Amino acid sequence: MYLDFYGLREKPFSLTPDPQFLYLSESHRTAIESLLYGIQQKEGFMVVTGDIGTGKTTICRTILGRLNKQVRTAVIFNSLLSEGKLLESILRDFGYPSKGRTKHDQINALNEFLLQLLSRGEKAVLIIDEAQNLSIPVLEQIRMLSNLETEKEKMLQIILFGQLELDQKLRSPKLKQLNQRISIRHCLMPLTQREMESYISQRLMVAGSQGSITFSKSALQEIYKLSKGTPRLINLLCDRALLGGFVEQTFHIDKAIIHKAKNSLQGEERPSLPIYFRPQPQKFIPLRIALWSLFIFLMMSLIILDRNYFSLLQNAKHFIWNGIPKTYTQIFGTPSPSASTIQIHEGRAQRMMNIISGKDLEKESQESSK
Numbered sequence: 001m002y003l004d005f006y007g008l009r010e011k012p013f014s015l016t017p018d019p020q021f022l023y024l025s026e027s028h029r030t031a032i033e034s035l036l037y038g039i040q041q042k043e044g045f046m047v048v049t050g051d052i053g054t055g056k057t058t059i060c061r062t063i064l065g066r067l068n069k070q071v072r073t074a075v076i077f078n079s080l081l082s083e084g085k086l087l088e089s090i091l092r093d094f095g096y097p098s099k100g101r102t103k104h105d106q107i108n109a110l111n112e113f114l115l116q117l118l119s120r121g122e123k124a125v126l127i128i129d130e131a132q133n134l135s136i137p138v139l140e141q142i143r144m145l146s147n148l149e150t151e152k153e154k155m156l157q158i159i160l161f162g163q164l165e166l167d168q169k170l171r172s173p174k175l176k177q178l179n180q181r182i183s184i185r186h187c188l189m190p191l192t193q194r195e196m197e198s199y200i201s202q203r204l205m206v207a208g209s210q211g212s213i214t215f216s217k218s219a220l221q222e223i224y225k226l227s228k229g230t231p232r233l234i235n236l237l238c239d240r241a242l243l244g245g246f247v248e249q250t251f252h253i254d255k256a257i258i259h260k261a262k263n264s265l266q267g268e269e270r271p272s273l274p275i276y277f278r279p280q281p282q283k284f285i286p287l288r289i290a291l292w293s294l295f296i297f298l299m300m301s302l303i304i305l306d307r308n309y310f311s312l313l314q315n316a317k318h319f320i321w322n323g324i325p326k327t328y329t330q331i332f333g334t335p336s337p338s339a340s341t342i343q344i345h346e347g348r349a350q351r352m353m354n355i356i357s358g359k360d361l362e363k364e365s366q367e368s369s370k
Helices: 026-040 056-066 083-094 103-119 136-145 164-170 173-180 193-206 217-227 231-247 255-265 282-304 307-332 346-357 359-369
Strands: 045-050 071-076 123-128 157-162 182-188
Touching: 026 045, 026 056, 026 157, 026 182, 045 056, 045 164, 056 071, 056 123, 056 157, 071 083, 083 103, 083 136, 103 123, 103 136, 136 157, 136 164, 136 173, 157 164, 164 173, 164 182, 173 182, 193 217, 193 231, 217 231, 217 255, 231 255
Parallel strands: 045 157, 045 182, 071 123, 123 157
Antiparallel strands: none
């Protein structure tokens, strides 16, 4: 929607793990270099963990793009598999399906395939994403696969990518043997604020921006405060911020636009309403009641001053008292107080009516003449 307005070739903050947008923070660079070294040296087991949205899948795709043709790979993205299904998926992804159906047949087929690769000077790498979902029996099965080796080297390199709970699972007593075999272990860290600013600039440039899109200092601080350096959250906020800038027809993203982006992502956007539709604070209700009481008192006083308007007073009285509940409901949005809460002294009311009708005046005149 906003690509033409900003002159971009593609969305700079897409959630798709595209290696061309990879930003190498210190933590990400260390992870990639460690994994490439482990594959080259045939280290066996390697584990990369990180919180949600820190870029594990992006690193996985980057590793695949940097391996040469001498490395055969099998990538398992569905980690909710049984032991048999896992072996079947590994063989199928390597392009070497097993003719047998039993676990024994599948392991023999995998061993045969790995020996063929070794004879040709090739390597085999098994990558499993979202590995925190693997059950204990499946992880034990993966450990058994690491036993496929010669006297000098491992024939299968295994890389597990998973969330932080994967590390906790690997440290459980049931997986002690597997945990001891992990030669390379790395935890991805969120970006620092400086890295985040470089990350945003790089993605804009890769997408085709020529520096026309700018973020204010306060906007960048707000993005970091909200995202805490997590790349996925940064992408979400920046993508929605660019949409907000497009709506406002501006190339400069400020803190206000970031706030709107946050509210939009959280579903808290509300159209501005006319003032008479806005909820009224409860603290002003007593004041409005007092003003209405004063208004009614003044109206009645004006009418009382003229004795010739008795009939008008009667009509006004009915009009006012009949209209108060309706008016109260329109203003406050709740039913008016019950009649028991508005008490009028009947003696005073009758006295007032007698004065207006002239009865008391006539009585006082008679008494004075006596």
